[in-house]
Amino acid sequence: MADNILNAEPVRKRTRWKGLLLFLAVAGPGIITSNVDNDAGGIATYSMAGAHFGTNLLWSLIPIMVALIIIQEMSARMGVVTGKGLSDLIRERFGVKITVSLLFALVLTNFGNVIAEFAGVASSLEIFHVPKYLSVPFAAAVVWLLVVKGNYRSVEKIFLWACVFYVTYIVAGFLAKPDWPAIGHTLIAPSFKLSSESLGMIIGLVGTTIAPWMQFYLQASVVEKNIALKDYRLSRLDVIVGSFVVTIVAGFIVLTCAATLFKAGIRVETAADAALALAPLAGKYCAALFAFGLLNASLFAASILPLSTAFVVCEGMGWEAGVNKKFSEAPQFYGLYSVLIFFGAAVILIPGIPLFPVMYISQVLNGLLLPVILIFMLLLINNKRLMGSYTGKRGYNIVSWTTVGVLVVLSVVYLGSLLGI
């Protein structure tokens, strides 16, 4: 309780601290969403970008960051203003048929992503000589229990702590002793020599950074936090900080691989490949940190993806959902959540299953779904009945339509390249 709120004592001095406290209360959704984004697939793509192109593509992370901020800001704004999740809004505005088909596609895509995350768990622990038959069931059980036995607040705290472990990539980056002046140079004066191969890589970077599930997750967790309209700018700050942090981490992954693998001319296809290849070049600590980072990222994403999927589906269909409910109160929620985790883990346990195509397919599905989701988002956020005076301003709308336009074109091109057209 406050000492005495009737004492009109000057509070000016405390406002900065109060502002920080308030930010910490609002923060979380943006930072968590962005960090989960650096999952097994993301780390693989950043490693490849560094190993194959050195620091040449480092600059592309900056426009990607801007796009990430613009897209996520829309999700956060819709969440704060309407207090409803994205699937809820889609159901109310576009009806059952569209909702069911979208959710079906989302479940399929996210199931692919969950499999990819467990593949990340398996391959990162194989570096430490833990067989996948041990690591994957254990990871699945931990992830499942976390949500079934926890409550949202504690789960969110664990997620926020998991973000801290991304620091390992920054440490690994320093251990790799990159050529700092050269990096500064490429950032100030980037080379735009675009071959078809490097263009493909940039599209891959975009594709892995902006995924459909993120928009659903971010909006849902903003709603769950009950953020007041007047605190919206803090929510936006949360999104900006998150996108910034994620870009820094991605940048360090790129330059770690650029300073070592690119120089040695080693080509890699997965994040685990990269970690293994790092050991002789940058020392075993660097490689271990890299592998640990991959484990953390995969576990992190493996807990959030099924949770977010189950939540989004139940919200759209009108079923009870939420980690604060009991199993008997929300059977569909826990059912879907459990199925995604256990089948996702089971697929990885199939002896001799090739992991690379699994990740590849999940990326294709992401690329297919993203343009559709982005267009729905733009339609909703410009709906006066929903957003009132919080629809985008004209100038801002041009920017967001352009961003979405570019992203749609890129993801279609990416999809084409993945499918070999």
Next chain:
Amino acid sequence: MATTENSIAEILDANVNLFLFFSDILGRPVIAADGSPIGRLADLKVKLGEPFPRVSSLAVRKRRRKGLWELDWRQVQDLNSRAVGLKPDAELGFRPLEVKNDEILLRDELLDKQVVDTFGAKIERVNDVHLLIVKQDLRLVHIDFGIRGILRRLGWLRALDAATNWLFAYQIGEKMISWKYIQPLLSDLVRGSLKLNVTSRKIHEIHPSDLADIIEELDTLNRSSVFRALDLQTAAQTLEEVEDPKLQVALIESAPVDRASDILEEMAPDEATDLLADLPEEKARHLMRTMEKPSREVIEELLQFKEGTAGSLMTTDFFAVGMDQTIGEAIEEFRKTTYPLESVAYVYVTDKDGRLVGVSTLRHLVICERDIPLRKLMNPRLVSVTPEDDADTVKDLFKKYKFLAVPVVDEERRLAGIITLKDIMQERFEE
């Protein structure tokens, strides 16, 4: 549960003709008497007020015309799952769609939206709307929440029924609720206040704990509109039950100042104090100025105490009588206590200076002779705490003596308030 069966019974004497689902006729062609196509059925407008309200008009999306066009339901000649046939010259009656506050559009405001089921005290999503043709009228009778509603709209219901029948000799059950238990919610920012289903079980008949759960689950817009629809006492009780302090603050801030301070007065003083302490200082001061003097003074006093002390936990709602009063007088006084006491477990006895000297229970007052003075009946052995005592000390007292309430006295042993078991339990749950 309001099943289909018992509602049918209610309507039987009204000449049941035909049940149909809104999704079966939505989007069907609207055809003039001469068979020429006019447009498609875009919505139905229902006038609220009756237990099973009547569809008053239909909204049609006309060919090559913008917007929705409204036509009286009486102009409909014939309705089936293939088309809506109009009477001769019906076309003259078309006018641009207009919706008043006691009217509701089934598709725009009900279908796919969330509603409050006041019977089950929870929020449900509307998958379909069940209609009934009675004589010449089309009436709204049930809301479909079930998976069947979704399957029907996807067009998969028949196939799935055939499959489950063939495989398991089983059919997925209907999940419908009578309209009289439904309170629609707002679907967008433009509409200001709830369209009250006047014949429904009133929303404030729901238990405040359930109302708090419902409000926690709703979106921002509906939270404040549902909260606004509650009477002062229900609003106060609901606010006490809302667990998230941030949400409590948001709700009280969404109410106009007069209503907000009235609600605070209705709340238990300790709860109101906690809430005021969470509000921005400016707002809290403003609200306190608007409050009636007695409530304000109590809260001002409670606000003095630091968090984690007995003073911050206590409430000033207690029942005390003088030691020289008789039991009959005490009972009379108790009868005159109009505001709801938080705890009536104990009756506190004070001397003429207001110092606490003993305690009794309501049970003893009721069973003893009316002319005995309280000094003879009371138990003078007392366990009490001071406002500065630590909350943990108080908890230990409750644990040790299994009290329902403990009195709080100042340094001169004057009774300042009581701490109830409920307050202690809340404190423990929050940990």
